[in-house]
Amino acid sequence: MAGVTAAAASGTTGSIQDALKSQAAFDLQESLFKNNEVLGNFGAPVPFTGGATINIKHHYAGNASVGTYSEGDGLGSPGSQAYLTALWPATYYRAQIQITGHALDQTLNGSSGAVFYNQIEAEFTLAMEDLIDRVSTDALGTGLTAPVGIQGICDSAGTLATINRSTYSWFQAYEVAGGATTITVADLDGAAQNSGDADYGAQVTEIWTSWKQKNKLKGVLGNVGVANNSYLQSPAGPLNTSGITSDMFYGNVPIKPIRDLTNSIFLGLSMKEFFLGRMREWKVEELGKTDDSTKYLLTGAWGLGCKNPKKNWKITTLTA
Amino acid sequence: MFELSVFQESVAKRQREAVKEAVNKAIRNGTFTYTDVLMAAEPVQTYAFEHLDGYTSENGSSNQVSNALLGEPIRLVCLRDGDSIKINRWGTRRIWGTNEQGPNEKLTVSLGPDALVDDKHPERLARNVLRKSGWPIRNKRSRTANDGSVVEWAWLEREANVKDAPPEVTELYLAILARTAPATAHAPKQTKSAGAPASAHP
Numbered sequence: 001m002a003g004v005t006a007a008a009a010s011g012t013t014g015s016i017q018d019a020l021k022s023q024a025a026f027d028l029q030e031s032l033f034k035n036n037e038v039l040g041n042f043g044a045p046v047p048f049t050g051g052a053t054i055n056i057k058h059h060y061a062g063n064a065s066v067g068t069y070s071e072g073d074g075l076g077s078p079g080s081q082a083y084l085t086a087l088w089p090a091t092y093y094r095a096q097i098q099i100t101g102h103a104l105d106q107t108l109n110g111s112s113g114a115v116f117y118n119q120i121e122a123e124f125t126l127a128m129e130d131l132i133d134r135v136s137t138d139a140l141g142t143g144l145t146a147p148v149g150i151q152g153i154c155d156s157a158g159t160l161a162t163i164n165r166s167t168y169s170w171f172q173a174y175e176v177a178g179g180a181t182t183i184t185v186a187d188l189d190g191a192a193q194n195s196g197d198a199d200y201g202a203q204v205t206e207i208w209t210s211w212k213q214k215n216k217l218k219g220v221l222g223n224v225g226v227a228n229n230s231y232l233q234s235p236a237g238p239l240n241t242s243g244i245t246s247d248m249f250y251g252n253v254p255i256k257p258i259r260d261l262t263n264s265i266f267l268g269l270s271m272k273e274f275f276l277g278r279m280r281e282w283k284v285e286e287l288g289k290t291d292d293s294t295k296y297l298l299t300g301a302w303g304l305g306c307k308n309p310k311k312n313w314k315i316t317t318l319t320a
Numbered sequence: 321m322f323e324l325s326v327f328q329e330s331v332a333k334r335q336r337e338a339v340k341e342a343v344n345k346a347i348r349n350g351t352f353t354y355t356d357v358l359m360a361a362e363p364v365q366t367y368a369f370e371h372l373d374g375y376t377s378e379n380g381s382s383n384q385v386s387n388a389l390l391g392e393p394i395r396l397v398c399l400r401d402g403d404s405i406k407i408n409r410w411g412t413r414r415i416w417g418t419n420e421q422g423p424n425e426k427l428t429v430s431l432g433p434d435a436l437v438d439d440k441h442p443e444r445l446a447r448n449v450l451r452k453s454g455w456p457i458r459n460k461r462s463r464t465a466n467d468g469s470v471v472e473w474a475w476l477e478r479e480a481n482v483k484d485a486p487p488e489v490t491e492l493y494l495a496i497l498a499r500t501a502p503a504t505a506h507a508p509k510q511t512k513s514a515g516a517p518a519s520a521h522p
Contacts, residue, residue: 170362
């Protein structure tokens with residue numbers, strides 16, 4: 001084909017290739033999933049107040065002299081309360097960045113005249129997102145020591161915040177295996193009953209599970225169009241098939257699907273008991289020059305804690 | 321196991337000593353049971369477990385100060401025929417179709433209806449089973465709202481043989497004895513799944 005063509009025909013004059021600018025839309029499209037949905041659930045971070053831990057004082061025994069008496073009874077022995085301190089740790093997180101002088105020059109220091117997105121700036125903002133993803137997934141994990149995870153907190157065994165829960169049983173969350181490998185409402189009822197009553201006294205405000213388990217629970221309740229499903233479509237308003245993206249509640253407690261949470265569990269959480277300790281706010285520091293490069297260090301120190309692990313429950317081993 | 325005076329001791333330091341003495345005496349006499357400890361009111365229960373596990377909290381936080389006592393397997397039995405003692409352990413499952421292991425999670429292990437269960441650090445299986453579903457521990461701790469389903473055999477055997485034993489205690493003892501008769505006299509019956517003591521360090 002002769003003339004001016006779009007194809008890069010070798011040896012043919014008139015191709016538009018030499019004249020075309022390299023094309024791409026400005027800005028960067030994020031295609032890597034990073035979890036930033038967890039930490040906000042624990043409220044404003046609580047600053048550490050000196051020392052390596054946030055210390056929570058627990059009152060675990062009352063005055064044994066409390067009782068009734070009749071006229072003329074002699075005095076009994078006085079009693080007293082009993083206390084113990086839980087020590088919640090933080091974990092230090094870091095990321096390193098190094099930028100060469102050549103990279104700065106050739107990107108015109110991130111100028112939009114030279115680049116489709118500011119790669120220099122992106123290295124910092126994206127590394128921060130990577131760090132938050134790491135803190136978030138650690139917070140969802142099973143850790144008993146730093147980094148402490150919510151599955152480790154909502155457990156009945158192991159030493160947490162220096163308190164051995166087998167010795168100090170008032171630090172145990174209520175933990176139970178599901179009746180079968182698929183969640184049932186009876187499993188939720190059982191956990192709510194046992195943890196809600198004495199001596200756990202849980203006041204669960206949120207239930208966390210994975211997206212798959214939310215799907216399983218919806219399947220247990222019944223799907224629209226399936227015979228004998230156990231919930232009703234509201235007759236008013238437009239028809240709605242309902243899906244797992246719809247809000248779901250156990251009683252008045254929202255069931256929240258949490259990305260990156262282990263698939264086999266349901267957690268009943270008394271959210272006001274949890275806190276995110278902040279030992280060090282995120283900060284970026286320029287380190288010394290290395291040849292023609294500049295190194296940067298991003299750091300922060302955070303720790304998940306729970307003022308009263310006993311007020312939470314966990315249903316485990318839901319493998320289906 | 322604990323005399324009334326132990327609960328009425330007004331000075332914490334002396335109460336700790338009284339608890340230690342009571343626990344040591346029960347161990348010496350062979351009458352110690354976890355059920356007695358778990359039925360005791362706080363802080364006696366905590367002081368007893370601190371002594372058993374070698375901890376102290378006298379300075380306000382928990383510190384290991386000596387080696388743990390006991391830990392040997394004890395016999396736990398389900399109250400109802402057909403039930404099974406279930407425990408949860410951290411572990412991983414193989415990702416289906418690969419040789420890789422999935423994330424750490426709690427896995428259920430069934431020990432059968434009648435098992436020797438140890439109480440070793442860090443899992444302390446025996447006491448944790450009793451804490452969560454022991455009878456009559458759960459009944460007492462929940463103020464009768466919930467029922468336990470597993471009993472510590474040594475406690476049941478002792479309680480069923482006291483002069484004024486509640487009738488249900490004697491009935492349960494005899495029922496379990498009949499159920500597990502062939503091997504109960506001196507060697508507790510082992511179920512297939514509980515052939516070896518459930519150990520924290522298998």
